[in-house]
Amino acid sequence: xxxxxxxxxxxxxxxxxxxxxxxxxxxxxxxxxxxxxxxxxxxxxxxxxxxxxxxxxxxxxxxxxxxxxxxxxxxxxxxxxxxxxxxxxxxxxxxxxxxxxxxxxxxxxxxxxxxxxxxxxxxxxxxxxxxxxxxxxxxxxxxxxxxxxxxxxxxxxxxxxxxxxxxxxxxxxxxxxxxxxxxxxxxxxxxxxxxxxxxxxxxxxxxxxxxxxxxxxxxxxxxxxxxxxxxxxxxxxxxxxxxxxxxxxxxxxxxxxxxxxxxxxxxxxxxxxxxxxxxxxxxxxxxxxxxxxxxxxxxxxxxxxxxxxxxxxxxxxxxxxxxxxxxxxxxxxxxxxxxxxxxxxxxxxxxxxxxxxxxxxxxxxxxxxxxxxxxxxxxxxxxxxxxxxxxxxxxxxxxxxxxxxxx
Numbered sequence: 001x002x003x004x005x006x007x008x009x010x011x012x013x014x015x016x017x018x019x020x021x022x023x024x025x026x027x028x029x030x031x032x033x034x035x036x037x038x039x040x041x042x043x044x045x046x047x048x049x050x051x052x053x054x055x056x057x058x059x060x061x062x063x064x065x066x067x068x069x070x071x072x073x074x075x076x077x078x079x080x081x082x083x084x085x086x087x088x089x090x091x092x093x094x095x096x097x098x099x100x101x102x103x104x105x106x107x108x109x110x111x112x113x114x115x116x117x118x119x120x121x122x123x124x125x126x127x128x129x130x131x132x133x134x135x136x137x138x139x140x141x142x143x144x145x146x147x148x149x150x151x152x153x154x155x156x157x158x159x160x161x162x163x164x165x166x167x168x169x170x171x172x173x174x175x176x177x178x179x180x181x182x183x184x185x186x187x188x189x190x191x192x193x194x195x196x197x198x199x200x201x202x203x204x205x206x207x208x209x210x211x212x213x214x215x216x217x218x219x220x221x222x223x224x225x226x227x228x229x230x231x232x233x234x235x236x237x238x239x240x241x242x243x244x245x246x247x248x249x250x251x252x253x254x255x256x257x258x259x260x261x262x263x264x265x266x267x268x269x270x271x272x273x274x275x276x277x278x279x280x281x282x283x284x285x286x287x288x289x290x291x292x293x294x295x296x297x298x299x300x301x302x303x304x305x306x307x308x309x310x311x312x313x314x315x316x317x318x319x320x321x322x323x324x325x326x327x328x329x330x331x332x333x334x335x336x337x338x339x340x341x342x343x344x345x346x347x348x349x350x351x352x353x354x355x356x357x358x359x360x361x362x363x364x365x366x367x368x369x370x371x372x373x374x375x376x377x378x379x380x381x382x383x384x385x386x387x388x389x390x391x392x393x394x395x396x397x398x399x400x401x402x403x404x405x406x407x
Contacts, residue, residue: 025330026070026071026326026327026330026331027330027331027332027333028074028331028332029101029103029332029333030101031074032074032075032076032101033071033074033075033076033103033323033326033332034075034076034077034078034100034101034102034103034104035057035061035075035076035077035078035102035103035104035106035319035322035323036077036078036079036080036093036096036097036100036102036103036104036105036106037053037054037057037077037078037079037080037105037106037107037315038079038080038082038089038092038093038096038105038107038108038113038117039053039054039079039080039081039082039107039108039109039132040081040082040083040084040109040110041079041080041081042081042083043083043084043211043237044084044211044235044236044237044238045084045109045110045132045235045236045237047236047237047264047266047270047309048109048132048235048236048264048265048266048267048309048311048312049107049109049132049309049311049312049315051079051304052304052306052308052309052312053079053106053107053131053132053311053312053315054077054079055300055303055304055312056300056308056312056313056315056316056319057077057079057106057107057315057316057319058077059299059300059303059316060315060316060317060319060320060323061075061076061077061319061323063320064319064320064323064324064327068327071323071327075323077319078096078100078102080092080095080096082108082110082113082117084109084110084112084113084211085110085112085113086112086113086115086116087116088113089108089110089112089113089114089116089117090116090117090119090120092117093105093116093117093120093121094120094124097120097121097124097126098124102126103126103127103326103332103334104126104127104128104129104322104332104337105117105121105126105127105128105129106128106129106130106131106315106318106319106322107129107130107131107132107311107315108128108130108131108132108133109132109133109311110132110133110180110182111133111134111135111137111138111180111181111182111185112180112181112182113133114128114130114132114133114135114138115133115135115137115138115142115181118130118138118142118144118146118147119142119144121144121146121147122144122145122146122147124334125146125334125335126146126334127146127147127148127322127334127337127338127341128144128146128147128148129148129150129318129319129321129322130147130148130149130150131150131151131311131314131315131318132151132311132314132315133182134152134153134154134157134182134185134186134262135153135154135181135182135185135186136153136154136155136185136189136398137181137185138153139153139360139361139362139398139403139405140360140398140403140404140405141404141405143360143361143404143405143406143407144361144407145338145361145407146334146338147361148318148341148356148361148363149361149362149363150314150317150318150321150351150363151284151285151310151311151314151317151318151351151363151365152282152283152284152314152367153362153397153398154182154185154186154188154189154190154261155189155397155398156282156284156367156391156396156397157186157189157190157261157262157282158186158189158190158192158193158261159189159193159282159391159395159396159397160282160367160369160391160396161190161193161259161260161261161280161281161282161369162189162190162192162193162194162197162199162259163193163196163197164280164282164369164388164389165229165257165259165280166193166194166197166198166199167197168280169228170199170228170229170257170259171194171197171198171199171200171228172199172200172201172202172227172228172229173190173194173199173200173201173202173227173228173229173230173231173259174201174202174203174205174221174222174225174227174229174230174231175187175190175191175201175205175206175231175232175233175259176205176206176207176208176215176218176231176232176233176234176242177205177206177207177208177232177233177234177261178207178208178209178210178211178212178233178234178235178238179207179208179209179210180210182235183207183208183210183233183234184207186233186261186262187205187233190231190233190261191205202225202227203225205231206218206221208234208238210238211237211238212234212238212241213241214241214245215241215242215245216245216249219245219246219249219251220249222251222256223249223251223254223256226254226255226256227256228255228256228257229256229257229258229259230246230251230256230257230258230259231259231260231261232246232258232259232260232261233261233262234261234262235261235262235263235264235267236264236266236267237270239260239262239263239267240267240270240271243258243260243267243271243275243276244271244275246258247271247275257278257279258276258278258279259279259280260276260279260280260281262281263276263279263281263283263372264309264310264311265286265287265307265309265310265382265384266309268372268384269382269384272375273372273373273374273375273378273384274374274375276372277372277373277374277375278371278372278374279371279372280369280370280371280388281369281370281371281372281385282367282368282369282370282391283310283367283368283370283385284310284314284350284351284365284367284368285310285313285314285350285351285368286310286368286370286384286385287307287308287313287382288382288383288385289368289387292349293313293349293350295349296308296313296316296349296350297313300312300313300316307382313349313350314350316350317348317349317350317351318363320348321341321344321346321348321351321363322337322341324346325337325340325341325344326340328340341356341361342356342358342361343355343356343357343358344356350365351363351365352365352366352393353365353366353392353393354393355393357400359400359403359405360400360403360405361405362397362398364393364394364396364397365393365396366390366391366392366393366396367390367391367393367396368385368387368388368389368390368391369387369388369389369391370385370386370387370388371385371386371388372384372385373385373386
């Protein structure tokens, strides 16, 4: 009996010693890893990102700490509202890094805000995982050693949706886009994809104010031009307004189809599936893709009260990928984490066949061309998409041969 007690005591002391040594070997600033989530908490992207993104990062932190005892109580998440404005995003990023000792930034809807925050992070050598900002400039002319582009980008959207719609007979388009970095870039990418597939844009694309509520003049123009596809590059509440008015003006009945550049589950929920029925989109993930996706989505819904958007799920995946890199690097120092991320291959519930390209920090992963189901075909609430095709990671994103990145 005494021998067993002695053995148990020795084992406990040994475990405590190993755990203590492990904890001491991890070099953390202020003995804590702080994850910053600059996001839209009050504007047009707040439903698809917003508080759900903050909660997703918190869940990732909790799950990481549970799986890594040496990091227990050593990961914190800080969320702020960047209001979809570049200057606010820049100021908030600097404040989070300088005053709140944030070690990385994640999410960043609105491309102009993502670009601005990335510039701050570059100066301060803090890793950034852009999930919800879409401009390809982040891995091209505005790339940075400290910026990683996660989930999607405008090349992927255009390569998927522009190609699929044009090949299905939608070979003449009229396009509108929000007049800021994301919309301008997506318009260029979508136009290139349409032309590459022997389609045409019938007139110059039109830039719309951002944010905006009245798209009637553009819909009237579409009626007069009579393209096969009315292409809308808006997102969030702006997209909801476009699609609502597209249906009110009866464009579908007039033979003018709907081409959507960027689509989130919350956009469809806002109007109902029938308003979007038949529309094609390209997404990096959706909640009922398969059992792995459904299991994680159920966990998120229990915590947040709503099913996740693919952006919110992406924030969880990106946060976990960052934290795992901290664990491999045994440091939250920017340069050490960047080194641990570059060239990393992984596959989780979200990012399948994923690889972080060291040359431009584009995170490539399998993506999916989907079609919105009519409500009559939905098997349960939130059953929105039918998968049309899987686009393998190697073909989904801009090839390195076309990259303009230099860092």
